[in-house]
Amino acid sequence: MLSENGKTETIRSINEINEKIRKGDAVILTAEEMIRLVESSGVEVAAKEVDVVTSGTFGAMCSSGVFLNFGHSDPPIKMTQCWLNDVPVYKGIAAVDGYLGATVLSETLGFEYGGGHVIEDLVSGREIELRAESYGTDCYPRRHIETRITIDDLNQAVLLNPRNCYQRYDAATNSTDRILYTYMGTLLPNYGNITFSGAGQLNPLCKDPNYETLGIGTRIFLGGGIGYIIGEGTQHNPSAGFGTLMVKGDLKQMSNRYLRGSSFYRYGVSLYIGVGAPIPILNEKIALTAAVKNEDIFVSIKDYGAPSRPDLRPSVKKVSYADLRSGKVEIKGKDVPSSSLSSYKMAIEISEVLKKWIQEGKFLLTAPVERLSRQTVVKPLEIKKKEPKVSEIMRINVITANPDDNVKEVAKKLVEKGIDHLPVVDGAKKILGIVTSWDLARALASDKKRLEEIMTKKVITVLQNESIDVVARKMAKHNISGVPVVDKENHVIGIVTTDDISKKLIEGKSTI
Amino acid sequence: MIVRLIYSPEVVEKPVLAEVILKSGVPINILEAKVNAQKGELVVSIPAKGNMLEKIFDLFKEAGVKAQKFTKILQIDYEKCTSCGACISPCPTKALRFEPDWTLAFDEEKCVACRTCVNACPVKAIIVP
Numbered sequence: 001m002l003s004e005n006g007k008t009e010t011i012r013s014i015n016e017i018n019e020k021i022r023k024g025d026a027v028i029l030t031a032e033e034m035i036r037l038v039e040s041s042g043v044e045v046a047a048k049e050v051d052v053v054t055s056g057t058f059g060a061m062c063s064s065g066v067f068l069n070f071g072h073s074d075p076p077i078k079m080t081q082c083w084l085n086d087v088p089v090y091k092g093i094a095a096v097d098g099y100l101g102a103t104v105l106s107e108t109l110g111f112e113y114g115g116g117h118v119i120e121d122l123v124s125g126r127e128i129e130l131r132a133e134s135y136g137t138d139c140y141p142r143r144h145i146e147t148r149i150t151i152d153d154l155n156q157a158v159l160l161n162p163r164n165c166y167q168r169y170d171a172a173t174n175s176t177d178r179i180l181y182t183y184m185g186t187l188l189p190n191y192g193n194i195t196f197s198g199a200g201q202l203n204p205l206c207k208d209p210n211y212e213t214l215g216i217g218t219r220i221f222l223g224g225g226i227g228y229i230i231g232e233g234t235q236h237n238p239s240a241g242f243g244t245l246m247v248k249g250d251l252k253q254m255s256n257r258y259l260r261g262s263s264f265y266r267y268g269v270s271l272y273i274g275v276g277a278p279i280p281i282l283n284e285k286i287a288l289t290a291a292v293k294n295e296d297i298f299v300s301i302k303d304y305g306a307p308s309r310p311d312l313r314p315s316v317k318k319v320s321y322a323d324l325r326s327g328k329v330e331i332k333g334k335d336v337p338s339s340s341l342s343s344y345k346m347a348i349e350i351s352e353v354l355k356k357w358i359q360e361g362k363f364l365l366t367a368p369v370e371r372l373s374r375q376t377v378v379k380p381l382e383i384k385k386k387e388p389k390v391s392e393i394m395r396i397n398v399i400t401a402n403p404d405d406n407v408k409e410v411a412k413k414l415v416e417k418g419i420d421h422l423p424v425v426d427g428a429k430k431i432l433g434i435v436t437s438w439d440l441a442r443a444l445a446s447d448k449k450r451l452e453e454i455m456t457k458k459v460i461t462v463l464q465n466e467s468i469d470v471v472a473r474k475m476a477k478h479n480i481s482g483v484p485v486v487d488k489e490n491h492v493i494g495i496v497t498t499d500d501i502s503k504k505l506i507e508g509k510s511t512i
Numbered sequence: 513m514i515v516r517l518i519y520s521p522e523v524v525e526k527p528v529l530a531e532v533i534l535k536s537g538v539p540i541n542i543l544e545a546k547v548n549a550q551k552g553e554l555v556v557s558i559p560a561k562g563n564m565l566e567k568i569f570d571l572f573k574e575a576g577v578k579a580q581k582f583t584k585i586l587q588i589d590y591e592k593c594t595s596c597g598a599c600i601s602p603c604p605t606k607a608l609r610f611e612p613d614w615t616l617a618f619d620e621e622k623c624v625a626c627r628t629c630v631n632a633c634p635v636k637a638i639i640v641p
Binding site for chain 1: 594595596597598599600601602603604606609610613614615628631632634635636
């Protein structure tokens with residue numbers, strides 16, 4: 001554990017480091033090597049000896065994409081819609097410029113192929129089908145184009161990623177009784193596993209958490225080529241220690257080893273990207289942060305079973321990257337397997353490649369022209385339009401039955417009242433089961449007498465403050481047409497059916 | 513040794529597995545079972561080798577149950593695999609793990625061919641032949 005803050009007197013400048021790199025005298029360590037040196041010789045010695053520490057990370061980074069310029073055809077076209085291998089390209093910019101995002105799905109292959117895969121195919125030199133449409137203008141008469149391109153045919157292919165390299169990322173688990181397929185991978189039921197992302201002690205921002213050396217203009221390793229930090233990333237959250245980077249680099253110099261299209265089952269597509277940054281050891285304080293270990297980097301394990309926004313998902317436990325990397329974490333007295341979604345092996349490789357580049361004098365360091373913000377606050381999206389809640393449409397005069405009731409009499413009651421769903425309750429109106437007209441029809445045919453024998457005991461219920469949108473999805477998922485509304489103690493206070501929801505829709509006031 | 517046992521309709525109601533366990537004395541473990549009135553399919557782990565394993569295979573044969581050795585259940589394409597680990601924690605039998613250098617490793621004898629990892633892999637590096 002690193003307890004002291006470290007001295008901030010300058011030991012060396014970036015210019016001095018570059019001079020040493022040119023002469024071949026610079027001492028470069030990967031982040032892992034730096035950790036070992038500080039452990040064995042202390043931070044003072046490490047700060048004196050080491051000029052640069054190299055970091056690296058390799059993981060799925062959804063907020064990524066590439067700006068492309070296709071060049072003009074003859075006659076020319078002002079592309080208004082464009083596809084690469086059936087993956088839509090954003091065409092809200094000039095005639096033959098486009099932006100291909102990593103998460104766009106193919107219109108023909110869906111989850112199997114998307115923007116991330118096109119980027120991998122481009123960087124691999126593969127041929128890509130280009131198709132574009134237009135309305136035709138005097139200056140751009142062509143209305144349709146179909147051709148094949150490779151990355152060499154493009155004037156520019158610039159990887160420009162609004163958010164990469166999350167400093168750290170909360171881990172994921174699943175409390176529900178069904179398997180969840182998320183952007184955090186496959187989450188098994190009943191806390192069956194934990195997944196996490198991030199390189200921890202190798203992550204660039206974890207090595208410089210005060211953003212003293214990483215800022216606008218910092219030269220970095222990006223996708224196997226040279227890139228630059230061009231600002232704070234979107235959702236940059238420095239006060240909570242969840243900084244992010246916006247980066248760019250020339251895709252034409254990059255490698256398919258460090259850019260991989262990926263598909264998350266039943267979630268969507270993304271792009272795995274390798275990013276590495278050099279941390280110049282300008283003072284002892286930076287030497288200390290550059291030696292931070294997995295044991296010192298903490299995240300929460302969030303329950304993805306809750307359909308809430310990320311920061312409101314219940315936190316199950318706080319753990320370090322060392323805990324997560326160990327392969328198991330205890331939750332509720334049980335050892336739960338944990339595994340990463342980002343590749344630590346590739347992160348090590350990136351820190352080693354960057355080290356080699358610097359040692360060979362191919363990569364010089366740059367001082368940031370501006371530091372990353374340490375004040376940015378992340379705000380949620382408020383829903384200002386009123387969303388209808390269950391309480392607005394539920395029927396409160398609920399007809400209920402008791403488990404001992406006679407099937408025949410209950411059937412009669414359903415017909416008289418013209419309803420299809422009958423919650424079965426105890427004396428205190430607590431829910432015990434539910435029967436539908438279909439259950440009753442079957443019961444009458446099989447000659448069963450008591451309601452308890454035929455009722456469904458595992459009842460799907462909703463709360464009155466839930467939004468109708470959520471309830472409609474719940475009913476569709478369980479293939480049911482009505483749900484009892486209960487209070488926190490499971491007392492029946494109302495009922496909602498698909499009929500009620502469609503009536504609300506017809507009113508035209510709903511936003512579902 | 514992981515083995516798939518295929519029960520024909522004629523023997524599906526007989527306690528073949530229990531009899532083989534009693535006769536051989538080997539504690540065979542059921543990993544997966546799909547049984548109905550028409551047919552049955554079990555995936556079992558047999559902790560035996562050599563003669564004993566052969567004897568167990570003979571016992572199943574005599575009882576009219578087809579026993580197939582599980583070989584090459586799945587393959588990892590290391591050209592594609594980035595050793596990210598997304599397949600490791602979803603694996604119910606811990607057949608996938610990291611080597612000390614964080615390369616993905618696969619222990620075939622632990623695999624029960626549930627294919628959870630095939631879906632969990634983001635780069636489609638796990639193939640079921």
